[in-house]
Amino acid sequence: KQEVTQIPAALSVPEGENLVLNCSFTDSAIYNLQWFRQDPGKGLTSLLLIQSSQREQTSGRLNASLDKSSGRSTLYIAASQPGDSATYLCAVITQGGSEKLVFGKGTKLTVNP
Amino acid sequence: GAGVSQTPSNKVTEKGKYVELRCDPISGHTALYWYRQSLGQGPEFLIYFQGTGAADDSGLPNDRFFAVRPEGSVSTLKIQRTERGDSAVYLCASSWGAGNTEAFFGQGTRLTVV
Secondary structure (H helix, E strand, O other): OOEEEOOOEEEEEOOOOOOEEEEEOOOEEEEEEEEEEEOOOOOOEEEEEEEEOOOEEEEOOOEEEEEEOOOOOEEEOOOOOOHHHHEEEEEEEEEOOOOOOHHHHHOEEEEEO | OOOEEOOOEEEEOOOOEEEEEEEEOOOOOOOOEEEEEEEOOOOEEEEEEOOOOEEEEEOOOOOOEEEEEOOOOOOOEEEOOOHHHOOEEEEEEEEEEOOOOOOEEEEOOEEOOO
């Protein structure tokens, strides 16, 4: 059974810092990994999708990497801003079964002005 | 439509009542997912449709929960005899359906059972 873990559960940083959020998964046979952002009381916004054959994806100040063999992904946020404050969730779709997304519990990020 | 739409955005119901939650996926998306999210937790899988059929309903917690997608587009999640423990945010997502495609979520329906 696929399990996804995100560390840390919460992170508080001053504005301008570069930061890394971690995601690990137990079954490395995945189709893809997706990073989402969730603002309080809102739905999920897709940030980046990494296919199993890819090593990284970039969008603006965000860079996500994938090491499938070790079951790990990182989300790097450069030059953090208060507007980046949100909960960040990672999810994977595992091969050989249902195409459901399995989520971690998320990392709650606070960027202080 | 431009994005995944869920209605209502908020629903308050009394214990024991029946509720229906609606999801309008992105036009053309064949895959549709329902998730449930409790405070401080990640989304928990409920059911996944590929077209009109439920490809995986292993996440439905019990037989009070049922979902349909009769024409392969709009889906309705139905909860009978609601309990206070059903209170959560119910999220819907859609994608093109292959395992390697991006999923897009709606804003969710916040269900409160009093």
